[in-house]
Amino acid sequence: MIFSLILNYRKTLCSGLFFVVLVSFLFSESITSSHLAVLPIFEWMETTWFGVAGKTWGALFAVVQAGHLIGLGVLGGSVIASDGRLLGLFKGLPMRLVVDRCHSIFTWSLGLLVATGVFMACGVAIKIYYMPVYWYKMLALALGVLFVFFIRKPIVDRDLDKVSPWLLRLLALSSIMIWFTVAATGRWIGFS
Amino acid sequence: MNQLIYNAAVWLDNTEWSTRIHESYYLYNWIESTHVLTLMLSLGILFLIDMRMLGWAFADISANKLATRLNTPMLLGFVVMFVTGILLVYAVPVRSAQSVWFRIKIGLLIICAINALLFHRKMTASIGSWDFEPRAPKALRVGALISLITWSVIVICGRFIAYDWFDCNYPQSDLIRGIAGCIDGQTQF
Amino acid sequence: MSNESDSKSRDENGAGIVFAVGIIAFFIVYWYFEIQSVRELLEMAYG
Numbered sequence: 036m037i038f039s040l041i042l043n044y045r046k047t048l049c050s051g052l053f054f055v056v057l058v059s060f061l062f063s064e065s066i067t068s069s070h071l072a073v074l075p076i077f078e079w080m081e082t083t084w085f086g087v088a089g090k091t092w093g094a095l096f097a098v099v100q101a102g103h104l105i106g107l108g109v110l111g112g113s114v115i116a117s118d119g120r121l122l123g124l125f126k127g128l129p130m131r132l133v134v135d136r137c138h139s140i141f142t143w144s145l146g147l148l149v150a151t152g153v154f155m156a157c158g159v160a161i162k163i164y165y166m167p168v169y170w171y172k173m174l175a176l177a178l179g180v181l182f183v184f185f186i187r188k189p190i191v192d193r194d195l196d197k198v199s200p201w202l203l204r205l206l207a208l209s210s211i212m213i214w215f216t217v218a219a220t221g222r223w224i225g226f227s
Numbered sequence: 228m229n230q231l232i233y234n235a236a237v238w239l240d241n242t243e244w245s246t247r248i249h250e251s252y253y254l255y256n257w258i259e260s261t262h263v264l265t266l267m268l269s270l271g272i273l274f275l276i277d278m279r280m281l282g283w284a285f286a287d288i289s290a291n292k293l294a295t296r297l298n299t300p301m302l303l304g305f306v307v308m309f310v311t312g313i314l315l316v317y318a319v320p321v322r323s324a325q326s327v328w329f330r331i332k333i334g335l336l337i338i339c340a341i342n343a344l345l346f347h348r349k350m351t352a353s354i355g356s357w358d359f360e361p362r363a364p365k366a367l368r369v370g371a372l373i374s375l376i377t378w379s380v381i382v383i384c385g386r387f388i389a390y391d392w393f394d395c396n397y398p399q400s401d402l403i404r405g406i407a408g409c410i411d412g413q414t415q416f
Numbered sequence: 417m418s419n420e421s422d423s424k425s426r427d428e429n430g431a432g433i434v435f436a437v438g439i440i441a442f443f444i445v446y447w448y449f450e451i452q453s454v455r456e457l458l459e460m461a462y463g
Contacts, residue, residue, distance in 0.1 A: 047430030054438045101383040111267020125296040186435045209436040212443040222260045
Protein backbone atom coordinates (compact mmCIF):
# COMPACT_ATOMS: atom_id res chain seq x y z
CA MET A 36 0.00 0.00 0.00
CA ILE A 37 2.64 2.53 1.14
CA PHE A 38 5.02 1.23 -1.50
CA SER A 39 2.47 1.80 -4.29
CA LEU A 40 1.69 5.26 -2.89
CA ILE A 41 5.39 6.15 -3.03
CA LEU A 42 5.66 4.72 -6.52
CA ASN A 43 2.56 6.53 -7.82
CA TYR A 44 3.45 9.87 -6.25
CA ARG A 45 7.22 9.83 -6.61
CA LYS A 46 7.41 13.23 -8.32
CA THR A 47 5.18 14.84 -5.67
CA LEU A 48 7.22 13.26 -2.89
CA CYS A 49 10.52 14.26 -4.52
CA SER A 50 9.25 17.85 -4.78
CA GLY A 51 8.27 17.88 -1.12
CA LEU A 52 11.58 16.33 -0.13
CA PHE A 53 13.42 18.91 -2.24
CA PHE A 54 11.83 21.76 -0.27
CA VAL A 55 12.51 20.05 3.08
CA VAL A 56 16.20 19.57 2.16
CA LEU A 57 16.41 23.14 0.81
CA VAL A 58 14.93 24.74 3.93
CA SER A 59 17.08 22.56 6.23
CA PHE A 60 20.17 23.57 4.25
CA LEU A 61 19.28 27.28 4.37
CA PHE A 62 18.90 27.18 8.15
CA SER A 63 21.87 24.93 8.85
CA GLU A 64 25.53 25.60 9.64
CA SER A 65 26.60 24.00 6.37
CA ILE A 66 25.44 27.05 4.41
CA THR A 67 28.46 29.00 5.78
CA SER A 68 30.95 26.28 4.86
CA SER A 69 29.37 25.88 1.41
CA HIS A 70 29.62 29.65 0.91
CA LEU A 71 33.32 29.50 1.79
CA ALA A 72 33.85 26.46 -0.44
CA VAL A 73 32.67 28.25 -3.59
CA LEU A 74 34.90 31.33 -3.04
CA PRO A 75 37.72 29.92 -5.27
CA ILE A 76 35.23 29.60 -8.14
CA PHE A 77 34.37 33.30 -7.88
CA GLU A 78 38.07 34.22 -7.62
CA TRP A 79 38.74 32.17 -10.74
CA MET A 80 35.79 33.79 -12.57
CA GLU A 81 37.46 37.20 -12.29
CA THR A 82 40.62 35.86 -13.94
CA THR A 83 38.80 34.43 -16.98
CA TRP A 84 38.63 36.33 -20.30
CA PHE A 85 35.06 37.36 -19.46
CA GLY A 86 36.15 38.69 -16.06
CA VAL A 87 39.10 40.64 -17.46
CA ALA A 88 37.06 42.01 -20.41
CA GLY A 89 34.18 43.00 -18.15
CA LYS A 90 36.51 44.89 -15.83
CA THR A 91 38.63 46.48 -18.57
CA TRP A 92 36.03 47.67 -21.08
CA GLY A 93 33.23 49.57 -19.35
CA ALA A 94 31.41 50.07 -22.66
CA LEU A 95 31.39 46.33 -23.41
CA PHE A 96 30.05 45.62 -19.91
CA ALA A 97 27.31 48.23 -20.46
CA VAL A 98 26.30 46.76 -23.85
CA VAL A 99 26.09 43.28 -22.30
CA GLN A 100 24.01 44.77 -19.47
CA ALA A 101 21.67 46.26 -22.08
CA GLY A 102 21.45 42.82 -23.74
CA HIS A 103 20.57 41.40 -20.33
CA LEU A 104 17.81 44.01 -19.97
CA ILE A 105 16.39 43.22 -23.43
CA GLY A 106 16.42 39.52 -22.50
CA LEU A 107 14.64 40.39 -19.25
CA GLY A 108 12.01 42.33 -21.19
CA VAL A 109 11.33 39.47 -23.61
CA LEU A 110 11.33 36.83 -20.85
CA GLY A 111 8.91 38.98 -18.84
CA GLY A 112 6.72 39.52 -21.90
CA SER A 113 6.49 35.78 -22.51
CA VAL A 114 5.73 35.09 -18.82
CA ILE A 115 3.01 37.77 -18.73
CA ALA A 116 1.41 36.56 -21.99
CA SER A 117 1.56 32.85 -21.10
CA ASP A 118 0.67 33.06 -17.39
CA GLY A 119 -1.80 35.86 -18.03
CA ARG A 120 -3.61 33.54 -20.46
CA LEU A 121 -3.58 30.72 -17.89
CA LEU A 122 -5.02 33.15 -15.34
CA GLY A 123 -7.93 33.79 -17.70
CA LEU A 124 -6.75 37.09 -19.22
CA PHE A 125 -6.39 37.81 -22.97
CA LYS A 126 -9.58 35.89 -23.74
CA GLY A 127 -9.97 34.99 -27.40
CA LEU A 128 -6.34 33.97 -27.80
CA PRO A 129 -5.99 30.16 -28.08
CA MET A 130 -4.51 29.04 -24.72
CA ARG A 131 -2.74 26.00 -26.18
CA LEU A 132 -0.89 28.01 -28.85
CA VAL A 133 -0.06 30.97 -26.58
CA VAL A 134 1.44 28.68 -23.90
CA ASP A 135 3.45 26.65 -26.44
CA ARG A 136 4.81 29.58 -28.44
CA CYS A 137 5.62 31.56 -25.29
CA HIS A 138 7.61 28.62 -23.93
CA SER A 139 10.07 28.70 -26.84
CA ILE A 140 10.44 32.49 -26.56
CA PHE A 141 10.95 32.02 -22.80
CA THR A 142 13.70 29.43 -23.40
CA TRP A 143 15.55 31.62 -25.93
CA SER A 144 15.39 34.69 -23.71
CA LEU A 145 16.49 32.66 -20.67
CA GLY A 146 19.49 31.52 -22.76
CA LEU A 147 20.33 35.15 -23.56
CA LEU A 148 19.92 36.12 -19.90
CA VAL A 149 22.17 33.30 -18.67
CA ALA A 150 24.87 34.06 -21.28
CA THR A 151 24.93 37.80 -20.56
CA GLY A 152 24.48 37.15 -16.83
CA VAL A 153 27.54 34.87 -16.66
CA PHE A 154 29.61 37.52 -18.47
CA MET A 155 28.47 40.22 -16.05
CA ALA A 156 28.99 37.99 -13.02
CA CYS A 157 32.60 37.29 -14.10
CA GLY A 158 33.36 41.02 -14.18
CA VAL A 159 32.19 41.60 -10.60
CA ALA A 160 32.51 38.08 -9.18
CA ILE A 161 34.09 38.88 -5.80
CA LYS A 162 31.70 41.79 -5.23
CA ILE A 163 28.58 39.69 -5.85
CA TYR A 164 29.99 36.76 -3.88
CA TYR A 165 29.61 38.82 -0.69
CA MET A 166 26.10 40.08 -1.56
CA PRO A 167 23.18 38.19 0.07
CA VAL A 168 20.84 39.52 -2.65
CA TYR A 169 22.91 37.77 -5.35
CA TRP A 170 22.42 34.43 -3.58
CA TYR A 171 18.68 35.08 -3.17
CA LYS A 172 18.54 35.74 -6.89
CA MET A 173 20.40 32.50 -7.68
CA LEU A 174 18.06 30.59 -5.36
CA ALA A 175 14.99 32.14 -7.03
CA LEU A 176 16.47 31.47 -10.49
CA ALA A 177 17.16 27.81 -9.65
CA LEU A 178 13.62 27.42 -8.28
CA GLY A 179 12.20 29.15 -11.37
CA VAL A 180 14.12 26.96 -13.85
CA LEU A 181 13.22 23.72 -12.02
CA PHE A 182 9.60 24.85 -11.80
CA VAL A 183 9.23 25.82 -15.46
CA PHE A 184 10.96 22.83 -17.08
CA PHE A 185 10.20 19.98 -14.68
CA ILE A 186 6.90 20.96 -13.07
CA ARG A 187 4.92 23.47 -15.14
CA LYS A 188 5.88 22.18 -18.61
CA PRO A 189 4.68 18.55 -18.16
CA ILE A 190 1.34 19.83 -16.83
CA VAL A 191 0.68 22.47 -19.52
CA ASP A 192 1.77 20.02 -22.24
CA ARG A 193 -1.34 17.93 -21.44
CA ASP A 194 -4.80 18.66 -22.84
CA LEU A 195 -5.45 21.97 -21.07
CA ASP A 196 -9.20 21.37 -20.98
CA LYS A 197 -8.59 18.36 -18.76
CA VAL A 198 -6.38 20.19 -16.25
CA SER A 199 -8.14 21.92 -13.37
CA PRO A 200 -8.34 25.68 -14.09
CA TRP A 201 -7.43 26.27 -10.44
CA LEU A 202 -4.21 24.31 -10.82
CA LEU A 203 -3.39 26.32 -13.97
CA ARG A 204 -4.05 29.56 -12.06
CA LEU A 205 -1.89 28.40 -9.17
CA LEU A 206 0.96 27.54 -11.56
CA ALA A 207 0.58 30.89 -13.36
CA LEU A 208 0.57 32.86 -10.12
CA SER A 209 3.66 31.14 -8.74
CA SER A 210 5.43 31.52 -12.10
CA ILE A 211 4.78 35.29 -12.11
CA MET A 212 5.92 35.53 -8.47
CA ILE A 213 9.18 33.66 -9.00
CA TRP A 214 10.20 35.51 -12.19
CA PHE A 215 9.30 38.86 -10.65
CA THR A 216 11.54 37.97 -7.68
CA VAL A 217 14.39 36.91 -9.98
CA ALA A 218 14.13 40.22 -11.88
CA ALA A 219 13.73 42.43 -8.80
CA THR A 220 16.62 40.84 -6.87
CA GLY A 221 18.74 41.11 -10.04
CA ARG A 222 17.97 44.81 -10.25
CA TRP A 223 18.92 45.22 -6.60
CA ILE A 224 22.38 43.72 -7.23
CA GLY A 225 23.11 46.85 -9.25
CA PHE A 226 22.32 49.12 -6.33
CA SER A 227 24.13 47.30 -3.56
CA MET B 228 18.47 76.56 -27.21
CA ASN B 229 21.07 74.74 -25.08
CA GLN B 230 21.17 77.72 -22.70
CA LEU B 231 17.37 77.53 -22.40
CA ILE B 232 17.46 73.77 -21.67
CA TYR B 233 20.24 74.32 -19.12
CA ASN B 234 18.31 77.14 -17.37
CA ALA B 235 15.16 75.00 -17.20
CA ALA B 236 17.17 72.05 -15.84
CA VAL B 237 18.84 74.24 -13.20
CA TRP B 238 15.43 75.55 -12.16
CA LEU B 239 14.11 71.97 -11.81
CA ASP B 240 17.26 70.96 -9.92
CA ASN B 241 16.61 73.69 -7.36
CA THR B 242 13.10 72.49 -6.57
CA GLU B 243 12.61 70.71 -3.26
CA TRP B 244 11.32 67.38 -4.61
CA SER B 245 14.13 66.99 -7.12
CA THR B 246 16.61 67.13 -4.22
CA ARG B 247 14.43 64.84 -2.13
CA ILE B 248 14.29 62.15 -4.82
CA HIS B 249 17.98 62.10 -5.73
CA GLU B 250 19.15 62.27 -2.14
CA SER B 251 16.85 59.47 -1.03
CA TYR B 252 18.58 56.14 -1.57
CA TYR B 253 15.39 54.11 -1.52
CA LEU B 254 13.07 56.47 -3.39
CA TYR B 255 15.46 56.96 -6.32
CA ASN B 256 16.27 53.25 -6.49
CA TRP B 257 12.62 52.24 -6.32
CA ILE B 258 11.72 54.61 -9.15
CA GLU B 259 14.64 53.30 -11.22
CA SER B 260 13.80 49.68 -10.42
CA THR B 261 10.18 50.22 -11.42
CA HIS B 262 11.40 51.85 -14.66
CA VAL B 263 13.64 48.85 -15.44
CA LEU B 264 11.25 46.09 -14.30
CA THR B 265 8.39 47.56 -16.33
CA LEU B 266 10.47 46.63 -19.39
CA MET B 267 8.81 43.22 -18.99
CA LEU B 268 5.37 44.72 -19.47
CA SER B 269 6.10 47.34 -22.12
CA LEU B 270 9.08 46.27 -24.20
CA GLY B 271 8.54 42.54 -23.64
CA ILE B 272 5.00 42.57 -24.97
CA LEU B 273 5.86 45.02 -27.78
CA PHE B 274 8.62 42.63 -28.92
CA LEU B 275 6.15 39.70 -28.89
CA ILE B 276 3.82 41.67 -31.20
CA ASP B 277 6.74 42.74 -33.43
CA MET B 278 7.95 39.13 -33.65
CA ARG B 279 4.44 38.04 -34.69
CA MET B 280 4.44 40.60 -37.51
CA LEU B 281 7.85 39.40 -38.71
CA GLY B 282 6.72 35.77 -38.61
CA TRP B 283 9.30 34.87 -35.96
CA ALA B 284 6.72 33.82 -33.33
CA PHE B 285 2.98 33.10 -32.88
CA ALA B 286 2.73 32.55 -36.66
CA ASP B 287 -0.40 30.40 -36.16
CA ILE B 288 -2.24 32.94 -33.99
CA SER B 289 -4.40 35.74 -35.42
CA ALA B 290 -2.16 38.82 -35.63
CA ASN B 291 -5.06 41.17 -35.01
CA LYS B 292 -6.27 39.32 -31.90
CA LEU B 293 -2.74 39.07 -30.48
CA ALA B 294 -2.06 42.77 -30.99
CA THR B 295 -5.47 43.82 -29.62
CA ARG B 296 -5.45 41.58 -26.55
CA LEU B 297 -1.87 42.42 -25.57
CA ASN B 298 -2.31 46.13 -26.26
CA THR B 299 -3.72 47.05 -22.82
CA PRO B 300 -0.90 45.61 -20.64
CA MET B 301 1.66 47.00 -23.09
CA LEU B 302 0.19 50.52 -22.93
CA LEU B 303 -0.05 50.26 -19.15
CA GLY B 304 3.65 49.37 -19.12
CA PHE B 305 4.53 52.33 -21.33
CA VAL B 306 2.56 54.72 -19.08
CA VAL B 307 4.52 53.49 -16.03
CA MET B 308 7.79 53.75 -18.02
CA PHE B 309 6.93 57.30 -19.04
CA VAL B 310 5.98 58.47 -15.52
CA THR B 311 9.00 56.85 -13.83
CA GLY B 312 11.26 58.11 -16.66
CA ILE B 313 10.08 61.69 -16.09
CA LEU B 314 10.68 61.31 -12.34
CA LEU B 315 14.22 60.02 -12.98
CA VAL B 316 14.98 63.03 -15.18
CA TYR B 317 13.39 65.33 -12.60
CA ALA B 318 15.64 63.86 -9.89
CA VAL B 319 18.85 64.59 -11.87
CA PRO B 320 17.76 67.25 -14.40
CA VAL B 321 21.00 69.02 -15.38
CA ARG B 322 23.07 65.88 -15.94
CA SER B 323 20.20 64.21 -17.83
CA ALA B 324 19.55 67.23 -20.07
CA GLN B 325 23.26 67.35 -20.94
CA SER B 326 23.70 63.61 -21.46
CA VAL B 327 24.62 62.62 -25.02
CA TRP B 328 22.85 59.28 -24.49
CA PHE B 329 19.70 60.86 -23.10
CA ARG B 330 19.51 63.18 -26.10
CA ILE B 331 19.93 60.26 -28.54
CA LYS B 332 17.32 58.32 -26.53
CA ILE B 333 14.79 61.16 -26.82
CA GLY B 334 15.42 61.37 -30.60
CA LEU B 335 14.87 57.61 -30.94
CA LEU B 336 11.73 57.76 -28.77
CA ILE B 337 10.28 60.33 -31.20
CA ILE B 338 11.14 58.02 -34.13
CA CYS B 339 9.45 55.12 -32.25
CA ALA B 340 6.33 57.18 -31.61
CA ILE B 341 6.01 58.13 -35.30
CA ASN B 342 6.72 54.52 -36.33
CA ALA B 343 4.06 53.23 -33.90
CA LEU B 344 1.51 55.71 -35.26
CA LEU B 345 2.18 54.73 -38.89
CA PHE B 346 2.22 51.04 -37.93
CA HIS B 347 -1.14 51.33 -36.18
CA ARG B 348 -2.68 53.14 -39.16
CA LYS B 349 -1.42 50.55 -41.68
CA MET B 350 -2.44 47.67 -39.40
CA THR B 351 -6.02 48.98 -39.03
CA ALA B 352 -6.30 49.53 -42.79
CA SER B 353 -5.03 46.11 -43.87
CA ILE B 354 -5.87 43.63 -41.11
CA GLY B 355 -8.69 41.58 -42.69
CA SER B 356 -6.61 40.42 -45.65
CA TRP B 357 -3.69 38.71 -43.89
CA ASP B 358 -4.75 38.06 -40.27
CA PHE B 359 -3.77 34.37 -40.33
CA GLU B 360 -0.78 34.69 -42.68
CA PRO B 361 2.45 33.78 -40.87
CA ARG B 362 4.01 37.09 -41.87
CA ALA B 363 2.52 40.58 -42.07
CA PRO B 364 2.66 42.61 -45.33
CA LYS B 365 6.04 44.19 -46.11
CA ALA B 366 5.22 47.70 -44.82
CA LEU B 367 4.22 46.29 -41.42
CA ARG B 368 7.26 44.02 -41.30
CA VAL B 369 9.51 47.01 -41.90
CA GLY B 370 7.68 48.89 -39.12
CA ALA B 371 8.12 45.95 -36.73
CA LEU B 372 11.83 45.67 -37.57
CA ILE B 373 12.33 49.42 -37.03
CA SER B 374 10.54 49.07 -33.69
CA LEU B 375 12.70 46.11 -32.58
CA ILE B 376 15.99 47.76 -33.55
CA THR B 377 15.13 51.25 -32.28
CA TRP B 378 13.86 50.02 -28.92
CA SER B 379 16.94 47.85 -28.46
CA VAL B 380 19.15 50.91 -29.09
CA ILE B 381 16.96 52.90 -26.67
CA VAL B 382 17.67 50.32 -23.95
CA ILE B 383 21.41 50.55 -24.70
CA CYS B 384 21.27 54.38 -24.54
CA GLY B 385 19.26 54.18 -21.30
CA ARG B 386 21.93 51.93 -19.79
CA PHE B 387 24.73 54.25 -21.03
CA ILE B 388 23.16 57.31 -19.31
CA ALA B 389 24.49 55.89 -16.01
CA TYR B 390 28.10 56.18 -17.27
CA ASP B 391 29.96 59.51 -17.07
CA TRP B 392 32.19 59.16 -20.17
CA PHE B 393 30.79 62.27 -21.89
CA ASP B 394 29.70 64.37 -18.90
CA CYS B 395 30.11 68.15 -19.20
CA ASN B 396 32.18 68.38 -16.02
CA TYR B 397 35.06 66.52 -17.72
CA PRO B 398 37.17 67.87 -20.61
CA GLN B 399 35.38 66.85 -23.85
CA SER B 400 35.89 67.42 -27.58
CA ASP B 401 33.92 70.23 -29.27
CA LEU B 402 31.74 67.62 -30.99
CA ILE B 403 30.70 66.00 -27.70
CA ARG B 404 30.22 69.38 -26.03
CA GLY B 405 27.99 70.38 -28.94
CA ILE B 406 25.84 67.23 -28.82
CA ALA B 407 25.62 67.31 -25.01
CA GLY B 408 24.84 71.04 -25.04
CA CYS B 409 27.51 71.94 -22.47
CA ILE B 410 27.46 75.62 -21.49
CA ASP B 411 30.72 77.57 -21.14
CA GLY B 412 31.31 78.42 -17.48
CA GLN B 413 28.33 76.44 -16.19
CA THR B 414 28.38 75.93 -12.43
CA GLN B 415 25.75 73.25 -11.93
CA PHE B 416 26.13 69.72 -13.29
CA MET C 417 -2.67 2.58 -20.26
CA SER C 418 -5.33 5.11 -19.27
CA ASN C 419 -4.92 4.22 -15.59
CA GLU C 420 -1.20 4.68 -15.92
CA SER C 421 -1.58 8.10 -17.50
CA ASP C 422 -4.18 9.12 -14.90
CA SER C 423 -1.80 8.21 -12.13
CA LYS C 424 1.03 10.07 -13.90
CA SER C 425 -1.20 13.14 -14.23
CA ARG C 426 -2.15 13.00 -10.57
CA ASP C 427 1.52 12.80 -9.62
CA GLU C 428 2.37 15.76 -11.88
CA ASN C 429 -0.52 17.76 -10.41
CA GLY C 430 0.66 16.93 -6.90
CA ALA C 431 4.21 18.05 -7.69
CA GLY C 432 2.74 21.20 -9.27
CA ILE C 433 0.83 22.03 -6.09
CA VAL C 434 3.87 21.33 -3.86
CA PHE C 435 6.16 23.51 -5.98
CA ALA C 436 3.60 26.31 -6.36
CA VAL C 437 2.99 26.42 -2.60
CA GLY C 438 6.77 26.33 -1.98
CA ILE C 439 7.33 29.24 -4.37
CA ILE C 440 4.46 31.29 -2.93
CA ALA C 441 5.80 30.69 0.61
CA PHE C 442 9.32 31.68 -0.50
CA PHE C 443 7.88 34.81 -2.16
CA ILE C 444 5.92 35.87 0.95
CA VAL C 445 8.77 35.18 3.40
CA TYR C 446 11.43 36.84 1.21
CA TRP C 447 9.44 40.01 0.52
CA TYR C 448 8.20 40.23 4.12
CA PHE C 449 11.79 40.31 5.43
CA GLU C 450 12.90 42.69 2.66
CA ILE C 451 10.13 45.17 3.49
CA GLN C 452 10.81 44.80 7.23
CA SER C 453 14.52 45.59 6.80
CA VAL C 454 13.71 48.67 4.69
CA ARG C 455 11.21 49.84 7.33
CA GLU C 456 13.78 49.39 10.10
CA LEU C 457 16.39 51.37 8.16
CA LEU C 458 13.91 54.15 7.41
CA GLU C 459 12.90 54.27 11.07
CA MET C 460 16.55 54.50 12.09
CA ALA C 461 17.08 57.35 9.63
CA TYR C 462 13.90 59.38 10.20
CA GLY C 463 12.56 58.06 13.52
